[in-house]
Amino acid sequence: MARTPEAGSDVHRERHREVLETAARLIREQGYEAASVQDIADACGLTKAGLYYYIRSKEDLLLEIMSYGMDIFEERVLLPVLAIADPVERLKACMQRNIHLVTEERSKEVTVILHEHETLTGAARQQINARKKRYVHFLEASFEEAMREGRIRRVEPRVAAFSFLGMVLWIYKWFRLDGKIPADRLAAEMQDLFFGGLEIAPPPTRRSSKAASRAPRGLPAKPAGRGVAL
Amino acid sequence: MARTPEAGSDVHRERHREVLETAARLIREQGYEAASVQDIADACGLTKAGLYYYIRSKEDLLLEIMSYGMDIFEERVLLPVLAIADPVERLKACMQRNIHLVTEERSKEVTVILHEHETLTGAARQQINARKKRYVHFLEASFEEAMREGRIRRVEPRVAAFSFLGMVLWIYKWFRLDGKIPADRLAAEMQDLFFGGLEIAPPPTRRSSKAASRAPRGLPAKPAGRGVAL
Numbered sequence: 001m002a003r004t005p006e007a008g009s010d011v012h013r014e015r016h017r018e019v020l021e022t023a024a025r026l027i028r029e030q031g032y033e034a035a036s037v038q039d040i041a042d043a044c045g046l047t048k049a050g051l052y053y054y055i056r057s058k059e060d061l062l063l064e065i066m067s068y069g070m071d072i073f074e075e076r077v078l079l080p081v082l083a084i085a086d087p088v089e090r091l092k093a094c095m096q097r098n099i100h101l102v103t104e105e106r107s108k109e110v111t112v113i114l115h116e117h118e119t120l121t122g123a124a125r126q127q128i129n130a131r132k133k134r135y136v137h138f139l140e141a142s143f144e145e146a147m148r149e150g151r152i153r154r155v156e157p158r159v160a161a162f163s164f165l166g167m168v169l170w171i172y173k174w175f176r177l178d179g180k181i182p183a184d185r186l187a188a189e190m191q192d193l194f195f196g197g198l199e200i201a202p203p204p205t206r207r208s209s210k211a212a213s214r215a216p217r218g219l220p221a222k223p224a225g226r227g228v229a230l
Numbered sequence: 231m232a233r234t235p236e237a238g239s240d241v242h243r244e245r246h247r248e249v250l251e252t253a254a255r256l257i258r259e260q261g262y263e264a265a266s267v268q269d270i271a272d273a274c275g276l277t278k279a280g281l282y283y284y285i286r287s288k289e290d291l292l293l294e295i296m297s298y299g300m301d302i303f304e305e306r307v308l309l310p311v312l313a314i315a316d317p318v319e320r321l322k323a324c325m326q327r328n329i330h331l332v333t334e335e336r337s338k339e340v341t342v343i344l345h346e347h348e349t350l351t352g353a354a355r356q357q358i359n360a361r362k363k364r365y366v367h368f369l370e371a372s373f374e375e376a377m378r379e380g381r382i383r384r385v386e387p388r389v390a391a392f393s394f395l396g397m398v399l400w401i402y403k404w405f406r407l408d409g410k411i412p413a414d415r416l417a418a419e420m421q422d423l424f425f426g427g428l429e430i431a432p433p434p435t436r437r438s439s440k441a442a443s444r445a446p447r448g449l450p451a452k453p454a455g456r457g458v459a460l
Contacts, residue, residue, distance in 0.1 A: 031349070033263030115403070119261070153426070158411060159419040166400025167393045173345070174392050181388060189389040196383070197427005 017068070019044050019054045024065050024109040032062065032119050062113075063124040069110040070131045077101055078135065086203045087146040091139070092195055095168060096187045102172045103183040112172045136161055152198040164194065247298070249274050249284045254295050254339040262292065262349050292343075293354040299340040300361045307331055308365065316433045317376040321369070322425055325398060326417045332402045333413040342402045366391055382428040394424065 023040045030039070037058055041051040055061040077097040084090035102108055120128060139161035146152045167190060175186065253270045260269070267288055271281040285291040307327040314320035332338055350358060369391035376382045397420060405416065 031261065031263050033261050155423055156411065156415075156419045159416060160423060162400065162404050163397045163420060163423055166396040166398070168396070170392065170396025170400060181386065185386075186389060189386045190393060193385055193390060193393055193428075198423075 016054055019046075019051070020061075020065050020068050021107060021110055023061055024069075024113050027062070027065070028109050028113060028116070059120065059124065062119060063128070065110055066114055066120065066128045069107075069112075069114045070128065072107050073098075073101065073111050073114075073135075074131075078138065082138075086151070087142045087149065088151045088195060088199060089203055091142050091146070091164070092191050094139075094142075095164065095191055095194065098168045099171060099187040099190060100183060102169065103175055103177065103186065108172065115169055136165070139164055146198075150201055151203070152195075153200050155198065167194065246284055249276075249281070250291075250295050250298050251337060251340055253291055254299075254343050257292070257295070258339050258343060258346070289350065289354065292349060293358070295340055296344055296350065296358045299337075299342075299344045300358065302337050303328075303331065303341050303344075303365075304361075308368065312368075316381070317372045317379065318381045318425060318429060319433055321372050321376070321394070322421050324369075324372075325394065325421055325424065328398045329401060329417040329420065330413060332399065333405050333407065333416065338402065345399055366395070369394055376428075380431055381433070382425075383430050385428065397424065 022044045023035075026035045026040055026043050029035075037051065038048055040061070041048045044051060046054075055064065077094060081090050081093045081097065084093055101111055114128070114132070140157040143152070143155060143157040143160045147154060147157075171186070175181075175183075177183070181189075252274045253265075256265045256270055256273050259265075267281065268278055270291070271278045274281060276284075285294065307324060311320050311323045311327065314323055331341055344358070344362070370387040373382070373385060373387040373390045377384060377387075401416070405411075405413075407413070411419075
């Protein structure tokens with residue numbers, strides 16, 4: 001019998017991630033309802049009992065996949081752009097990073113699943129939705145800031161935020177890595193399409209300390225308002 | 231026992247549409263796998279045997295819902311705009327109509343389901359995908375025409391087409407009819423966001439007969455190329 005890696009060890013964490021990524025692929029292929037715990041165990045090369053070492057239940061597994069997807073998204077897309085002082089440059093960098101996440105990353109199934117499934121209920125659902133809402137609010141706040149600083153023409157921040165998201169998140173439905181448009185070019189074309197018609201002034205060559213101090217230092221703490229399904 | 235309306239009659243067709251719309255709502259709420267034929271029959275106020283009077287199988291039901299969704303989409307969005315000679319006005323009208331379809335129409339579940347489910351297989355899947363591809367090709371051809379006529383700046387037609395679709399089709403994931411942005415304003419804001427930055431010349435006040443003859447007279451006959459999942 002194979003030895004189970006000790007909980008908390010690097011090997012255990014890596015194996016846990018593999019389980020989440022494999023399960024995400026299977027759920028994307030078959031659907032959450034259709035993919036049984038036995039199917040997921042088989043795909044992971046585990047017995048059903050072995051799989052239950054990593055997860056507590058099927059819904060718990062879905063929550064774990066989504067939480068892991070949000071971790072990856074925040075780490076690779078959101079956190080690296082928060083420090084960019086100019087709001088338009090911040091939004092452009094964010095778009096580029098998000099496009100790469102949904103086209104190229106080996107973990108893309110884990111993030112795509114965030115937008116495909118409404119199967120979570122209760123507290124688990126609220127937990128994921130709160131993290132999604134922070135992204136929407138970050139985008140809205142950045143569009144508002146860009147208007148205040150005279151960098152873009154007037155738009156409705158909420159419509160701009162969801163248009164940005166729609167363009168970027170719809171990509172996984174049609175984009176093929178072996179298709180005629182490489183991911184780099186897609187990102188450049190989409191940035192131009194979206195921001196080329198919005199910008200009315202170039203970014204300042206040197207930011208004043210006042211403007212720099214206005215740049216967000218972290219995610220908005222309390223996402224307010226109604227439920228948002230991305 | 232309730233009398234079954236005669237096949238081919240208006241009452242039968244209306245009842246059939248009701249069955250498709252009710253089933254679409256249930257599938258949207260519960261997921262295709264989770265919604266049983268018994269659940270669907272209950273929601274329609276039919277016995278299981280009664281439901282099988284209208285459908286042959288669960289997969290057949292899904293194909294019927296999707297075909298009906300494509301019928302509604304073509305009737306309310308695509309066909310009314312085909313005759314608009316100016317490509318930018320054609321695309322704007324198409325965006326506005328598509329936004330109203332996904333926000334306000336009583337049949338919106340039937341059209342939303344087209345983009346949520348990849349459950350169809352084989353010939354049924356090909357049939358629906360071919361109809362979706364015609365929409366993509368119509369958009370691409372209209373963007374190409376708008377560039378040729380000097381109406382918009384240069385864009386990659388495929389990226390523009392899928393950006394248009396992403397913005398519009400993502401709406402059902404976040405838009406609430408009772409929210410602070412009415413559907414009319416959403417349509418106007420999104421048209422401005424997308425086309426405000428693309429247009430470089432106003433539409434000609436009177437179209438030449440040559441330009442008018444270039445306007446598409448119908449959908450592209452043979453959608454070519456790889457599978458497209460909207």
